[in-house]
Amino acid sequence: MADAQDPNCIFCKIIQGKIPSRKVYEDDDMFAFHDINPWAPVHFLLIPKSHIPSMAQVTEAHAALLGRMLVKVPQLALQEGVNPYPEGGFRLLTNTGAEGGQEVHHLHWHVMGGPRPWLRG
Ligand code: AMP
Ligand code: ZN
Numbered sequence: 001m002a003d004a005q006d007p008n009c010i011f012c013k014i015i016q017g018k019i020p021s022r023k024v025y026e027d028d029d030m031f032a033f034h035d036i037n038p039w040a041p042v043h044f045l046l047i048p049k050s051h052i053p054s055m056a057q058v059t060e061a062h063a064a065l066l067g068r069m070l071v072k073v074p075q076l077a078l079q080e081g082v083n084p085y086p087e088g089g090f091r092l093l094t095n096t097g098a099e100g101g102q103e104v105h106h107l108h109w110h111v112m113g114g115p116r117p118w119l120r121g
Pocket of ligand 2: 006009010011012050051105106
Protein backbone atom coordinates (compact mmCIF):
# COMPACT_ATOMS: atom_id res chain seq x y z
CA MET A 1 0.00 0.00 0.00
CA ALA A 2 1.20 3.50 -0.78
CA ASP A 3 2.77 5.52 2.01
CA ALA A 4 3.87 9.15 2.06
CA GLN A 5 2.74 11.69 -0.48
CA ASP A 6 4.19 15.17 -0.99
CA PRO A 7 1.52 17.90 -0.88
CA ASN A 8 3.58 20.07 -3.26
CA CYS A 9 4.14 17.33 -5.86
CA ILE A 10 2.20 17.55 -9.13
CA PHE A 11 2.12 13.76 -9.59
CA CYS A 12 0.92 13.19 -5.99
CA LYS A 13 -1.88 15.66 -6.81
CA ILE A 14 -2.72 13.68 -9.97
CA ILE A 15 -2.94 10.45 -7.91
CA GLN A 16 -5.28 12.21 -5.48
CA GLY A 17 -7.42 13.59 -8.33
CA LYS A 18 -6.60 17.19 -7.35
CA ILE A 19 -5.14 17.71 -10.83
CA PRO A 20 -7.02 16.04 -13.70
CA SER A 21 -5.36 13.36 -15.81
CA ARG A 22 -6.34 10.79 -18.42
CA LYS A 23 -6.02 7.63 -16.34
CA VAL A 24 -4.65 4.45 -17.91
CA TYR A 25 -4.52 2.21 -14.83
CA GLU A 26 -4.68 2.30 -11.04
CA ASP A 27 -4.28 -0.17 -8.20
CA ASP A 28 -3.19 0.07 -4.55
CA ASP A 29 0.46 0.67 -5.42
CA MET A 30 0.66 2.40 -8.79
CA PHE A 31 -1.04 4.84 -11.14
CA ALA A 32 -0.68 5.33 -14.89
CA PHE A 33 -1.87 8.27 -17.00
CA HIS A 34 -1.30 9.75 -20.43
CA ASP A 35 1.59 12.20 -20.77
CA ILE A 36 0.22 15.70 -21.39
CA ASN A 37 2.89 16.31 -24.03
CA PRO A 38 3.25 13.00 -25.90
CA TRP A 39 6.32 12.18 -28.01
CA ALA A 40 4.79 9.08 -29.59
CA PRO A 41 1.30 7.86 -30.61
CA VAL A 42 1.17 6.01 -27.27
CA HIS A 43 2.88 7.81 -24.38
CA PHE A 44 1.86 7.27 -20.79
CA LEU A 45 3.59 7.52 -17.42
CA LEU A 46 3.60 4.79 -14.78
CA ILE A 47 4.24 6.00 -11.22
CA PRO A 48 4.26 4.54 -7.71
CA LYS A 49 1.58 5.99 -5.44
CA SER A 50 4.17 6.64 -2.76
CA HIS A 51 6.29 9.72 -3.33
CA ILE A 52 9.69 8.35 -4.33
CA PRO A 53 11.50 11.34 -5.89
CA SER A 54 13.48 9.38 -8.49
CA MET A 55 15.36 6.15 -9.22
CA ALA A 56 18.20 7.61 -7.13
CA GLN A 57 16.16 6.99 -3.94
CA VAL A 58 15.21 3.40 -4.76
CA THR A 59 16.22 0.78 -2.17
CA GLU A 60 15.73 -2.94 -1.52
CA ALA A 61 12.49 -2.02 0.24
CA HIS A 62 11.06 -0.96 -3.15
CA ALA A 63 12.05 -4.13 -4.99
CA ALA A 64 8.63 -5.82 -4.90
CA LEU A 65 6.80 -2.63 -5.89
CA LEU A 66 9.16 -1.97 -8.78
CA GLY A 67 8.84 -5.58 -9.89
CA ARG A 68 5.04 -5.28 -9.95
CA MET A 69 5.31 -2.05 -11.93
CA LEU A 70 7.70 -3.62 -14.44
CA VAL A 71 5.35 -6.54 -15.05
CA LYS A 72 2.49 -4.07 -15.73
CA VAL A 73 4.40 -2.20 -18.44
CA PRO A 74 3.89 -4.63 -21.35
CA GLN A 75 0.27 -5.28 -20.33
CA LEU A 76 -0.59 -1.58 -20.24
CA ALA A 77 1.39 -0.86 -23.43
CA LEU A 78 -0.71 -3.37 -25.38
CA GLN A 79 -3.88 -2.11 -23.69
CA GLU A 80 -3.08 1.42 -24.86
CA GLY A 81 -2.51 0.33 -28.43
CA VAL A 82 1.15 -0.38 -29.10
CA ASN A 83 1.69 -2.98 -31.79
CA PRO A 84 2.84 -6.45 -30.70
CA TYR A 85 6.51 -7.40 -30.37
CA PRO A 86 8.72 -7.71 -32.37
CA GLU A 87 7.40 -5.50 -35.21
CA GLY A 88 5.78 -3.14 -32.73
CA GLY A 89 6.99 -2.88 -29.15
CA PHE A 90 7.61 0.13 -26.93
CA ARG A 91 10.28 2.18 -25.19
CA LEU A 92 10.57 2.28 -21.38
CA LEU A 93 12.46 5.34 -20.12
CA THR A 94 13.12 6.99 -16.78
CA ASN A 95 14.95 10.29 -16.37
CA THR A 96 16.85 10.71 -13.09
CA GLY A 97 18.14 14.03 -11.78
CA ALA A 98 18.87 17.24 -13.66
CA GLU A 99 21.60 15.76 -15.83
CA GLY A 100 19.34 12.78 -16.48
CA GLY A 101 16.68 15.14 -17.86
CA GLN A 102 14.22 14.77 -14.96
CA GLU A 103 11.72 17.62 -14.62
CA VAL A 104 9.09 16.16 -12.29
CA HIS A 105 10.58 14.78 -9.08
CA HIS A 106 8.19 11.90 -8.45
CA LEU A 107 9.53 8.66 -9.92
CA HIS A 108 7.90 8.00 -13.29
CA TRP A 109 8.48 5.60 -16.15
CA HIS A 110 7.70 6.82 -19.64
CA VAL A 111 6.15 4.13 -21.85
CA MET A 112 6.15 5.10 -25.52
CA GLY A 113 5.11 3.21 -28.61
CA GLY A 114 3.07 3.15 -31.79
CA PRO A 115 3.97 3.67 -35.43
CA ARG A 116 6.97 5.88 -36.25
CA PRO A 117 7.96 8.63 -36.85
CA TRP A 118 7.69 9.97 -33.30
CA LEU A 119 8.04 13.58 -32.27
CA ARG A 120 11.16 12.71 -30.21
CA GLY A 121 13.08 9.66 -29.16
P1 AMP B 1 10.60 14.10 -17.02
O1 AMP B 1 11.41 15.03 -17.86
O2 AMP B 1 10.98 12.66 -17.22
O3 AMP B 1 10.55 14.52 -15.57
O4 AMP B 1 9.13 14.16 -17.64
C1 AMP B 1 8.02 14.70 -17.01
C2 AMP B 1 6.87 14.39 -17.93
O5 AMP B 1 5.68 14.70 -17.25
C3 AMP B 1 6.87 15.18 -19.25
O6 AMP B 1 6.87 14.27 -20.35
C4 AMP B 1 5.58 15.99 -19.16
O7 AMP B 1 4.93 16.12 -20.42
C5 AMP B 1 4.74 15.18 -18.19
N1 AMP B 1 3.76 15.96 -17.45
C6 AMP B 1 3.98 17.09 -16.72
N2 AMP B 1 2.82 17.52 -16.18
C7 AMP B 1 1.87 16.63 -16.54
C8 AMP B 1 0.47 16.52 -16.28
N3 AMP B 1 -0.18 17.42 -15.54
N4 AMP B 1 -0.20 15.49 -16.84
C9 AMP B 1 0.44 14.58 -17.61
N5 AMP B 1 1.75 14.62 -17.87
C10 AMP B 1 2.46 15.64 -17.35
ZN1 ZN C 1 4.81 12.87 -5.57
